[in-house]
Amino acid sequence: MTQQEGYGQQSYGLLKGKKGIIFGALDDRSIAWRIALACKREGADFVLSNAPIALRLGTLDALSEETNAPVFPCDVSSDPDVEELMKKTAAHLGGVDFILHAIGMSPNIRKKKEYNDINYNWYQQTLNISAVSLHRVLHFAEKTGVLNDGASVVALSYIGAQRIFSKYSDMNDAKALLESIARNYGSRLAGRGIRVNTVSQAPTKTSAGTGIKGFDGMYTFAEMIAPLGNPSADECADYCVTLFSDLTRKVTMQNLYHDGGFVTSGISEEMIDDLAKLYSDRDSES
Numbered sequence: 001m002t003q004q005e006g007y008g009q010q011s012y013g014l015l016k017g018k019k020g021i022i023f024g025a026l027d028d029r030s031i032a033w034r035i036a037l038a039c040k041r042e043g044a045d046f047v048l049s050n051a052p053i054a055l056r057l058g059t060l061d062a063l064s065e066e067t068n069a070p071v072f073p074c075d076v077s078s079d080p081d082v083e084e085l086m087k088k089t090a091a092h093l094g095g096v097d098f099i100l101h102a103i104g105m106s107p108n109i110r111k112k113k114e115y116n117d118i119n120y121n122w123y124q125q126t127l128n129i130s131a132v133s134l135h136r137v138l139h140f141a142e143k144t145g146v147l148n149d150g151a152s153v154v155a156l157s158y159i160g161a162q163r164i165f166s167k168y169s170d171m172n173d174a175k176a177l178l179e180s181i182a183r184n185y186g187s188r189l190a191g192r193g194i195r196v197n198t199v200s201q202a203p204t205k206t207s208a209g210t211g212i213k214g215f216d217g218m219y220t221f222a223e224m225i226a227p228l229g230n231p232s233a234d235e236c237a238d239y240c241v242t243l244f245s246d247l248t249r250k251v252t253m254q255n256l257y258h259d260g261g262f263v264t265s266g267i268s269e270e271m272i273d274d275l276a277k278l279y280s281d282r283d284s285e286s
């Protein structure tokens with residue numbers, strides 16, 4: 001077994017004694033699901049939360065059993081829901097040392113509305129659920145006193161915040177807002193040693209990911225460009241564990257790329273060769 005193959009199976013005890021809230025596990029492909037398993041492996045206790053409609057699918061019960069974590073319903077676009085969740089969490093765990101925000105949803109993408117023919121009510125829902133919810137979560141976590149000094153908050157983002165991927169439509173805008181809220185809130189919570197970061201994950205085959213038209217093309221493009229290849233959801237989980245741990249106490253207000261080197265790469269040798277072959281085939285056909 002290589003060192004890489006063994007990685008991810010053994011516990012380093014990095015989150016021993018830590019408590020948290022994990023938003024966004026839907027099924028076993030969800031990045032939040034993989035993060036919950038990694039947090040458990042590293043010794044954390046947490047509560048799981050998702051929208052009531054998602055909980056009706058029933059799959060979260062399996063994760064709840066496996067990690068011994070209660071499930072508290074919460075629609076993150078609702079103030080009363082988020083406040084209630086924070087109160088229930090405080091009653092169950094006391095304070096929390098980490099929060100994972102792994103939530104994204106665009107009705108415009110779901111209903112195949114083009115960006116330049118957008119439905120503005122749905123646009124507001126995209127921004128509210130996928131970005132403003134981070135602000136709401138932090139607001140009520142502070143207000144209810146559930147957020148411990150020295151806590152770490154991570155929200156999952158995508159490079160669509162910086163570079164436009166046309167099929168990602170209004171989610172490009174939502175991720176830009178999400179990253180800005182992380183910086184803005186991070187500066188306000190730093191006095192208590194609380195850090196707030198976003199992790200910009202490469203395309204990953206999950207329910208939300210594959211629901212985007214053209215996802216396969218985006219996935220393959222990133223895989224061909226990134227020198228290390230696309231990271232899996234489990235590899236994202238290991239990275240998030242380090243951010244929740246005490247090893248990263250002075251990292252805050254950052255957007256951290258977890259993309260195998262995609263963001264700083266131009267084009268790969270493999271792609272140059274493929275393109276050269278494509279054009280020489282075309283020339284010989286004409």
Ligand SMILES: NC(=O)c1ccc[n+]([C@@H]2O[C@H](COP(=O)([O-])OP(=O)(O)OC[C@H]3O[C@@H](n4cnc5c(N)ncnc54)[C@H](O)[C@@H]3O)[C@@H](O)[C@H]2O)c1
Nearest residue numbers: 024026030031051054075076103104156203204206208209
């Ligand atoms: N899959 C990818 O390619 C990829 C890449 C980069 C970033 N991300 C981000 O990772 C995060 C997790 O997505 P995923 O790919 O694991 O897909 P996923 O579908 O498993 O997770 C999205 C979650 O958001 C939840 N959600 C939607 N509306 C909600 C609401 N109103 N209240 C509470 N929860 C709600 C869903 O129920 C679901 O659990 C998202 O922020 C996504 O944008 C995904």
